[in-house]
Each structure stands twice: as structure tokens, then as C-alpha cells.
Amino acid sequence: MNILIVSGSRNPEGHTARAVNAVLEGGKAAGSDVELVFLPELNLERCRQCDQNGWGICKSKGRCVAEDDFNPLLEKILNSDVSVFASPVYFSDLSESLFTFLSKIQRISINPEAKKRIENKPVVGICCAGGSGNGAPDCCASLYKILFRTGFDVVDMVPVRRQNLEAKLPALNLMGKWLETKPTSA
Numbered sequence: 001m002n003i004l005i006v007s008g009s010r011n012p013e014g015h016t017a018r019a020v021n022a023v024l025e026g027g028k029a030a031g032s033d034v035e036l037v038f039l040p041e042l043n044l045e046r047c048r049q050c051d052q053n054g055w056g057i058c059k060s061k062g063r064c065v066a067e068d069d070f071n072p073l074l075e076k077i078l079n080s081d082v083s084v085f086a087s088p089v090y091f092s093d094l095s096e097s098l099f100t101f102l103s104k105i106q107r108i109s110i111n112p113e114a115k116k117r118i119e120n121k122p123v124v125g126i127c128c129a130g131g132s133g134n135g136a137p138d139c140c141a142s143l144y145k146i147l148f149r150t151g152f153d154v155v156d157m158v159p160v161r162r163q164n165l166e167a168k169l170p171a172l173n174l175m176g177k178w179l180e181t182k183p184t185s186a
């Protein structure tokens with residue numbers, strides 16, 4: 001199994017990184033190939049809302065006009081068996097890098113050919129609140145909404161707060177092993 005983990009945190013030792021590393025270790029232990037990508041390290045332009053009507057070649061061609069790291073990473077996701085999207089909780093919501101990235105995939109999903117490749121792709125969402133600890137469920141709701149609307153098969157959402165991170169790490173490790181089965185929500 002080929003698992004791609006996309007993190008919207010820039011801290012390789014932060015709360016989100018600890019959570020995704022538990023998934024990564026579980027996946028590897030189960031025999032999967034697992035890759036972890038940190039979005040803030042990439043060159044990702046926000047959507048240009050190209051045309052007067054707000055659309056662009058996202059709709060007509062299923063790719064973004066910007067020559068940044070978006071199209072290659074989208075291709076990686078579409079070629080993976082399972083993807084994990086993880087965000088640090090910012091203002092009870094997604095980090096800017098993950099929102100930018102997912103809002104562009106949401107547009108791409110309007111293209112029928114791209115939609116076919118997105119549908120049935122199992123994904124998991126993880127949101128880590130590392131300050132007060134509040135806002136992880138709200139962040140999960142945002143993440144679920146955009147992933148579901150884009151057409152992914154959202155097989156699980158995990159809210160984490162710094163106060164329960166240690167308790168959730170074993171479950172996240174098990175989740176990595178479970179992903180080896182290429183789960184579906186059906």
C-alpha cells in the first residue's frame with residue numbers, strides 16, 4: 001500500500017508531526033510505503049480566481065494554471081492508495097497552507113475526469129490543537145466538509161488536543177496499520 005501524508009504544520013517536531021509520525025510508523029510496520037510532505041515547505045500559490053466568472057483551467061482541464069508545487073503534489077495524491085491530511089488547529093480551523101491546498105483540489109474536482117480519479121480515494125483527517133486545546137472538533141468539521149465535498153472517501157477524522165495527544169498516539173499508530181487494508185467508508 002502506498003500512503004501519502006500531507007501536513008499543514010511547518011514544525012517537524014510539533015504536535016501535528018507527532019500525530020502523523022505515529023500513523024507513519026504504523027503504516028510502515030504493516031508494510032506500506034509511507035511518504036510525509038510538509039506543505040509550508042512547498043511553493044503553493046493561492047488560487048488566482050483566474051477568469052471574470054471566478055473559474056479557470058481548474059474546471060476545464062483539471063489542473064491549476066500556477067506553475068508551483070500544487071499539480072505535482074495533487075498527482076502524488078491521486079496516485080497514492082490512501083492519503084492523510086493533517087492540520088494544526090489555528091483559530092479552531094485549518095492552517096492556511098492546508099486550506100489553500102485543499103481549496104484548490106476542491107476546484108479541480110469540478111472537472112469530470114479529475115473527479116473520477118478523486119472519487120473513492122480513501123482519506124483520513126487529523127487536527128491537532130496545541131494551544132488551549134480547544135477547536136480540534138471544529139477544525140475536523142472544516143476538514144471533513146472540504147474533503148467530502150471534493151469527493152474523497154473520508155474514512156476517519158481524528159481530533160487531537162495537546163492534553164490527549166499521548167493517549168491518542170497508540171490509536172494513530174493502529175490507524176496507520178489499518179490504512180494498509182485500504183479501508184472504505186461503505
Ligand SMILES: Cc1cc2nc3c(=O)[nH]c(=O)nc-3n(C[C@H](O)[C@H](O)[C@H](O)COP(=O)(O)O)c2cc1C
Nearest residue numbers: 009014015016088090091092129130131132133134
Ligand atoms: C494563528 C494560530 C492560531 C491558533 N489557534 C489555536 C486554537 O484555536 N486552538 C488551540 O488549541 N491552539 C491554537 N493555536 C496553537 C497551535 O494549535 C499549536 O501551536 C500547535 O501545536 C501547532 O501545531 P504544530 O505543533 O503541529 O505546529 C494556534 C496557533 C496559531 C499560530
